[in-house]
Amino acid sequence: MSKAYGVDCGTMFFQVASQSEGKLNIQTTRNAFVELQESEDIDEVLRQNKWQYVKDEDKYYVIGEDSLRVAKMFPGKVELRRPLQGGVLNKGETKKLLIMNELIESAIGKAPTKDSVVCICVSSDSVDGSPDSTFHKARLQAMFKNLGWNVKVIDEGLAVVLSERPIAMEMTDDGVEVEAPFSGIGLSFGAGRSNCVLAYKGLQIVGMSCARAGDWVDEKVAEQTGTPISQVTSLKEKTLDFGNIDTDDDVQFALDAYYGAMIKYVFENFAHKFSEVKSQFESPLDVVIAGGTSMPKGFCSKVEAVLADMNLPFDIKSVRLSSDPRNSVVKGLLTQALLHSRNIKTEETKTEEVVAE
Amino acid sequence: MLIIGNITKKPVPIPDLNIVFKPGQVLNLHALRDAKKVKKSGDLLELLASGQLSHLNGKGLPTRAQADAGPPGPKEDPKEALLSDVRDVVKEELSKVGGGGANEELLKTLKGIQDAMAAGTVRETVIVEKQVSGGQAISTAEDDGIDDDVLVDIHTKTINKDRHDVEKSVEYSSQDTEADDVLENMLELDSMLGIGKKSSSDGK
Numbered sequence: 001m002s003k004a005y006g007v008d009c010g011t012m013f014f015q016v017a018s019q020s021e022g023k024l025n026i027q028t029t030r031n032a033f034v035e036l037q038e039s040e041d042i043d044e045v046l047r048q049n050k051w052q053y054v055k056d057e058d059k060y061y062v063i064g065e066d067s068l069r070v071a072k073m074f075p076g077k078v079e080l081r082r083p084l085q086g087g088v089l090n091k092g093e094t095k096k097l098l099i100m101n102e103l104i105e106s107a108i109g110k111a112p113t114k115d116s117v118v119c120i121c122v123s124s125d126s127v128d129g130s131p132d133s134t135f136h137k138a139r140l141q142a143m144f145k146n147l148g149w150n151v152k153v154i155d156e157g158l159a160v161v162l163s164e165r166p167i168a169m170e171m172t173d174d175g176v177e178v179e180a181p182f183s184g185i186g187l188s189f190g191a192g193r194s195n196c197v198l199a200y201k202g203l204q205i206v207g208m209s210c211a212r213a214g215d216w217v218d219e220k221v222a223e224q225t226g227t228p229i230s231q232v233t234s235l236k237e238k239t240l241d242f243g244n245i246d247t248d249d250d251v252q253f254a255l256d257a258y259y260g261a262m263i264k265y266v267f268e269n270f271a272h273k274f275s276e277v278k279s280q281f282e283s284p285l286d287v288v289i290a291g292g293t294s295m296p297k298g299f300c301s302k303v304e305a306v307l308a309d310m311n312l313p314f315d316i317k318s319v320r321l322s323s324d325p326r327n328s329v330v331k332g333l334l335t336q337a338l339l340h341s342r343n344i345k346t347e348e349t350k351t352e353e354v355v356a357e
Numbered sequence: 358m359l360i361i362g363n364i365t366k367k368p369v370p371i372p373d374l375n376i377v378f379k380p381g382q383v384l385n386l387h388a389l390r391d392a393k394k395v396k397k398s399g400d401l402l403e404l405l406a407s408g409q410l411s412h413l414n415g416k417g418l419p420t421r422a423q424a425d426a427g428p429p430g431p432k433e434d435p436k437e438a439l440l441s442d443v444r445d446v447v448k449e450e451l452s453k454v455g456g457g458g459a460n461e462e463l464l465k466t467l468k469g470i471q472d473a474m475a476a477g478t479v480r481e482t483v484i485v486e487k488q489v490s491g492g493q494a495i496s497t498a499e500d501d502g503i504d505d506d507v508l509v510d511i512h513t514k515t516i517n518k519d520r521h522d523v524e525k526s527v528e529y530s531s532q533d534t535e536a537d538d539v540l541e542n543m544l545e546l547d548s549m550l551g552i553g554k555k556s557s558s559d560g561k
Binding site: 016017019022023024025026027028029046051053056063064065097098101102103107125127138139141142143145163165182201203327331334335338339342 | 534
């Protein structure tokens with residue numbers, strides 16, 4: 001039987017979504033690894049700790065969440081490495097393909113049928129000189145094609161739109177106001193990249209990405225406060241609340257400031273893109289937000305506060321955070337994979353009918 | 358080195374150098390084309406004069422006298438010229454091996470492009486460029502003029518060269534919920550977009 005998967009190869013997390021008999025399954029692992037030197041008892045250490053690993057020749061690579069545990073256990077001795085950086089395959093990482101291939105194969109394996117589909121996402125065109133997705137996209141497509149999958153690629157921001165279903169209102173010829181679903185702005189604030197797409201009825205009109213995202217905020221705050229980046233990340237993920245910033249705490253104060261700068265930068269650049277295409281959205285737009293960087297409490301209000309001081313070329317109806325921000329992109333990818341799978345089957349049926357005639 | 362930037366928000370082609378700048382893109386023209394050819398580019402001269410392109414750094418700009426001297430020699434076979442450009446970049450990358458600065462991945466991809474060109478599967482121009490961003494050189498293989506399927510085939514060959522069986526133990530944290538919203542969204546999109554819609558991004 002044919003299968004359909006949504007796969008989000010993110011800078012921070014690798015996620016796979018599938019559905020079967022009305023149940024949605026999401027598999028997640030941290031997209032990171034550490035290299036361990038070979039030693040006599042390494043097999044035993046791996047077994048005892050039940051660490052996830054990939055062994056290539058004489059090298060062991062501990063992957064996923066376990067890589068973080070190992071990195072914390074041996075600070076300064078093992079380096080936490082990432083297959084992706086800034087939303088694309090990490091140019092400086094020699095083992096990225098080994099790790100990515102094994103993550104992909106372990107999660108979805110070989111395509112069971114010729115019409116099985118995987119939908120992946122890439123960043124939209126970069127507006128700030130960060131690496132474009134051409135190489136990244138082709139390499140990922142090749143990895144999935146190698147396993148026999150049909151590959152559909154969409155922009156990350158569009159995946160948010162397909163998952164969160166923003167609505168714009170439009171007038172019919174008869175002057176009746178009707179809903180246009182899947183129309184609005186989808187934003188994904190990830191670790192390596194922020195992505196933004198304007199869509200109309202599920203079709204992308206314009207998209208853009210920039211390198212100001214979670215990692216950028218962490219780096220800047222660490223730099224300005226002299227705090228180790230791991231502590232900044234931990235505070236951001238566990239305790240940050242934009243509705244309750246302790247202004248005497250330098251890290252919280254800086255996080256608030258840099259989050260604000262990131263949001264402003266993303267919308268300023270998107271406003272330029274929007275003006276370029278001269279879209280004619282007369283009605284106010286829904287803004288739907290997802291991504292790990294949008295998860296601190298009060299993020300949505302923070303966005304609204306930043307937007308209130310900006311002069312944008314479009315009106316905003318509402319700003320809404322996904323009810324499941326971490327999984328929103330991969331759910332949108334699954335939606336597109338199922339749709340694409342359906343289209344392939346319909347095409348096949350049409351072809352069979354023509355042959356039969 | 359001759360760094361030129363497109364300061365507009367539109368793509369800007371330099372026809373006589375067969376290069377297209379994306380909006381906001383910065384390129385080292387000497388990494389892409391022979392410096393003599395660049396110096397005789399009348400189109401580059403015009404674009405700089407009109408302000409569509411901007412000279413950011415380096416020497417070797419064309420002058421009116423040189424540009425007026427006509428095209429730089431007999432017209433080359435575009436495929437041969439491209440192959441020569443690719444060879445130059447491969448040579449440049451190889452020369453860095455000693456210094457540890459070679460980009461193995463770019464090298465493999467370039468060799469793949471060379472093979473594909475020799476086999477006649479690349480139909481149009483491929484530009485292998487070096488972008489400069491934030492003081493750091495970023496090498497990217499652009500798909501300007503190259504068929505998406507061919508590009509994916511090149512990458513497939515590169516991946517398969519390195520592929521071998523490994524031992525592994527990989528597990529994921531798994532989360533199960535109702536799939537109602539995903540299925541409802543899919544059905545609604547299906548009825549809106551119409552079945553059989555085809556996208557140019559399809560990988561197969």
